[in-house]
Every structure is written in structure tokens, then in C-alpha cells.
Amino acid sequence: MQGVWTPDQIRAAEQRLFTRTPEPAVMRRAAFAVAVQTAQVLTEQTGGVAGRRVVLLVGGGNNGGDALWAGAFLRRRGAAVTAVLLSPDKAHPAGLTALRRARGRIVEATGASPDTAGIGAAAADAVEGADAVVDGIVGLAARGPLRPVAAELVRRVTAPIVAVDLPSGVDPVTGAVEGAAVQAEVTVTFGGRKPCHVLGRAAVRSGDVQLVDIGLDDDLGEPELRVLEAADVGERWPVPRPEDDKYSQGVIGVAAGSATYPGAAVLAAGAAVRTTSGMVRYAGPAADVVRAHWPEVIATGSITDAGRVQAWAVGPGIGTGSSGRDVMLHVLRSGHPVCADADAITLLAKDPSLWDAREPDAPLVLTPHAGEFTRLSGDELGIDRVGAAREVAARYDAVVLLKGNTTVIAAPDGRVLVNDSHHAWPSTAGSGDVLTGMIGALLASGVDAWEACGYASHVHSRAAALAARGTGGHGVGAPIGASALLAGVPEAIRTVRAAALA
Numbered sequence: 001m002q003g004v005w006t007p008d009q010i011r012a013a014e015q016r017l018f019t020r021t022p023e024p025a026v027m028r029r030a031a032f033a034v035a036v037q038t039a040q041v042l043t044e045q046t047g048g049v050a051g052r053r054v055v056l057l058v059g060g061g062n063n064g065g066d067a068l069w070a071g072a073f074l075r076r077r078g079a080a081v082t083a084v085l086l087s088p089d090k091a092h093p094a095g096l097t098a099l100r101r102a103r104g105r106i107v108e109a110t111g112a113s114p115d116t117a118g119i120g121a122a123a124a125d126a127v128e129g130a131d132a133v134v135d136g137i138v139g140l141a142a143r144g145p146l147r148p149v150a151a152e153l154v155r156r157v158t159a160p161i162v163a164v165d166l167p168s169g170v171d172p173v174t175g176a177v178e179g180a181a182v183q184a185e186v187t188v189t190f191g192g193r194k195p196c197h198v199l200g201r202a203a204v205r206s207g208d209v210q211l212v213d214i215g216l217d218d219d220l221g222e223p224e225l226r227v228l229e230a231a232d233v234g235e236r237w238p239v240p241r242p243e244d245d246k247y248s249q250g251v252i253g254v255a256a257g258s259a260t261y262p263g264a265a266v267l268a269a270g271a272a273v274r275t276t277s278g279m280v281r282y283a284g285p286a287a288d289v290v291r292a293h294w295p296e297v298i299a300t301g302s303i304t305d306a307g308r309v310q311a312w313a314v315g316p317g318i319g320t321g322s323s324g325r326d327v328m329l330h331v332l333r334s335g336h337p338v339c340a341d342a343d344a345i346t347l348l349a350k351d352p353s354l355w356d357a358r359e360p361d362a363p364l365v366l367t368p369h370a371g372e373f374t375r376l377s378g379d380e381l382g383i384d385r386v387g388a389a390r391e392v393a394a395r396y397d398a399v400v401l402l403k404g405n406t407t408v409i410a411a412p413d414g415r416v417l418v419n420d421s422h423h424a425w426p427s428t429a430g431s432g433d434v435l436t437g438m439i440g441a442l443l444a445s446g447v448d449a450w451e452a453c454g455y456a457s458h459v460h461s462r463a464a465a466l467a468a469r470g471t472g473g474h475g476v477g478a479p480i481g482a483s484a485l486l487a488g489v490p491e492a493i494r495t496v497r498a499a500a501l502a
Ligand SMILES: NC(=O)C1=CN([C@@H]2O[C@H](COP(=O)(O)OP(=O)(O)OC[C@H]3O[C@@H](n4cnc5c(N)ncnc54)[C@H](OP(=O)(O)O)[C@@H]3O)[C@@H](O)[C@H]2O)[C@@H](O)CC1
Pocket: 014, 023, 026, 027, 028, 030, 031, 059, 060, 061, 062, 063, 064, 066, 137, 138, 139, 140, 141, 142, 143, 144, 145, 146, 147, 150, 164, 165, 166, 169, 190, 214
């Protein structure tokens, strides 16, 4: 599990660290890691470091200081280093001295012979001719998108960019990208990941995030967010133990779909079949279609005949009328864990009396997309998706899985997991029905509700990428539908289990 800390938490931890290690030493350690990473990028792209042209984009704070020191280290490897100063009066003095001593070149962004965009000739030549660029424009103190001169310089870069701490122009806390921002090949960050490395468009802008230990670990405290790694998921994914039988692994009940729209039922029940080896029951008007697709599912037409289950996955395609309401009353009164999606969420939002049917201590998972979330919360979803999910989770005493390119999973006690797969292959109709069935199956097998959401969401996005044979948003792959995603689930489970056993 990876932790993610806010800039305020990082700064507070740094203050404690500086009582043991002087600040300049910490900065040099950070900068050295930037230099090593830049050398690696240069080697990969050009076959070496000596003689290659490195440009440092240097803002007026310590982020720029890191870049200047990194430039001084890169001079030792024989790179030709040019620092482009965006705020010459504020550029980090010790960093400047170090680069000058190492015989790096220093120019001003808006220096002599400016072009029509106001960029000085030396800066323009350097940026356009670079083999690699180090982004030290702004770091933890960033506010808003890149300012015009920085934006213009970044626009002209064609070389790979190594971002110091975070890609300049993104919001460090919310991950919002509201204007010009750096697209990094690699981001070298210090002490702990920040929200922008794992949230939304900023996570994509960060590229490959390399975390460098600067001695902060003991001072960081509880992380603001957590990210599951493949091995975390594989280690806890339920598989049959030698002593298990079909009942001991959990029986899940799926209440989804309708006679007119049986697809949601087929997908949710199929997802449950592929998630665990326990038994799957289906209750609803699509029983015949479900049986035809999944002979292993025990299907019945009415929720009242469903038989015993250990958890319910409810909602997709049940409708928001009186029969949907009856289904909700039944599953909420059962006292078992419930994963409520789609129409189930709309029903809960429009009829608050349904909450009274819920057993107070039974775990409840709500898996809204943005529109359903707004119905639940009563407010438009803004940039701070983490804060919003946390608030709704606390209000309803439920785990809230807020769907989006970054999935945010908030527990009622404030813990938050995020799943950012850096791709959008799961964005296809029916994909949510699959996720609901997966979460329900994990709940039935006894996995904690917050963790179940994290595991299911990780495997779900992995299954989509496997099915699409795709990687990043602009990488290879072909479009998939939810049935293909579902078919990818077993292989996705195999890969996370292999990671855990490795
Ligand atoms: N603490 C430590 O010892 C360690 C810290 N480390 C490093 O320090 C970094 C934090 O440094 P920092 O606090 O000096 O601020 P930093 O992010 O460089 O910003 C500088 C100035 O930029 C400006 N600015 C704001 N928004 C902007 C925008 N959108 N576009 C353009 N400019 C913008 C704003 O100034 P303004 O112009 O508004 O007066 C702001 O004050 C951290 O990320 C890490 O790299 C590492 O060395 C490890 C040890």
C-alpha cells in the first residue's frame, strides 16, 4: 500500500526532519535523485549523458533550487546544462552558485532579443534544442496553472521532461489541471507521494512517479490517501482454501436487471461468478436470461424466494419505481452487507425513508457516478472529489466509491483509497454492473467493505486493460465492451495474485 500526504503534511514533517538534518543537505539529496533520473532519461533517449543538452526551467522557490542543484550534478556527468530563470531576482542563491561553479550556463526567460512572445533568444534556443528538460518551475507552493511565460516555454519543449516534485501547473492538493501544465515523462518526488500524483488529470501529467527517500518517513503520520498495489490486492483476494466448500466461501445475492433490460443482471451475476468461487444467487425478472448465460447461478424470479445469502449486490437496472423500492427494502432489512449501485442509489436519494429499513451495523457500499453522487449529496460535484466523497461517506455511514477516471473510495471514518489506472478502458456501458457484482462477491466472502471496493476497483481496471490489450490513455489497445471486461477478470486476478506471490 502506498501512502499519499498533503503538501501541509509534508511541510510539517520537513520541519521535524530539519531539526536532525540541515535543510541544504536535504535539498542536495533530493536534487541528486533528480539528476540521476534525468541521466537515465537521457541515456534511454539519446544513448548517453556526456555532451547532451539539459535545460532547467527554474522558478523562484526551492523547487527551482532543486533543479539548479540537479544541473550542477549533471555537469559532473558531462552534460551541457542551461538554466532558464523565470524569476531571476528570486532564484535560489545557493543553487545558482553551485551551477555557476560547475560551469553551467544561466539565462533569463525574458532576456535579450525577445521574440513576439517575450521569450529571450538564448532561452528560446536552449529550450527548443534540449535533449531533456528539468521542470523546477514550481513545486509544493503551486497555485493555479502555469503563468504565461512559463506556459510559453513549456509549450515549446519537445524533449522529455523530468518534473521536480510535481508537474508544474497542476494543483498539488486536488489534482485539477485548469490551464497550461507540464506533461512529465517522469516525476521525482520527495518523502511521500502527494495527491496530484494519484488524482485525476494531474496523475496523468505526472508520468512515471519516482519516490525518493529523504528521511521523512518517521515524521509523516497517517496518510491523507492510500493507493493499493497489485500485491496488496493479490494477497487478500479470496480463493478457496483446502477446507472450503461452496457455502463457506460466501453466497452472494444479485438483485439487478429487468425483463426488458436483462443485461445488467447478466453482467452483475457474471461478475460475481468470476470474482470468487462461492455461490451466486440471482433474484429478479431476468432469471431465465441469467440462467441461460450462467448455469452455475441459482436464479429465481422474486427477491422473497432468493434463499440465504451473505451479501447483496443490488441496483443496476431494477428501476426506480415501487418494485425497485420493494427490492431495496428487502435487502436493507436483511442485515447483510449491501453494495448499492445505479437505481438503488437513486431510490435511496429520492426516498430517505428507505434508510430506516437499514440494519444500523450492516455494512453498506454506495457506488455512484458523478450524477448519482449529486443526487445523494444534494450538491454539484466540484474539484475536491475526495472531500465530497468523505463527507457523504460520513453522512450516510457507508463506504462511498465515487466513479471517475480516478476512483475515490471513502470510508465513514475518513480513510480514503484511490485507484487511478492512468487509462480509461473501463469507461464503457455495463462496466459499473460488473463492478457491483465484484464488490458484492467480495462482501459475501467476508472482505471488509472499504477494502472490497479497493480490491474490486483495482482488478476491474486491470481486467479492462487486459481485455483491451491497452496500457496508457494514448497507448496501444482496442475498444472493449463490458462483456470483454468481464472476460478479463480471471486473468486480472491471476496477475495480482502472481504479484503477491512474487
Ligand atoms: N522544504 C525543503 O527543504 C525541501 C523542499 N524541496 C523542494 O521545495 C519545493 C517547495 O519550495 P517552495 O516552498 O520554495 O515553493 P515552490 O513550490 O518552489 O514555489 C515557488 C514560488 O512559485 C510561485 N508560484 C506559485 N504558483 C505558481 C505557478 N502556477 N506558476 C509559476 N509560479 C508559481 C510562488 O511565488 P510567487 O511568484 O507567487 O511569489 C511560489 O512561492 C518542493 O516542491 C520541493 O521541490 C526539496 O528540496 C526537499 C527539501
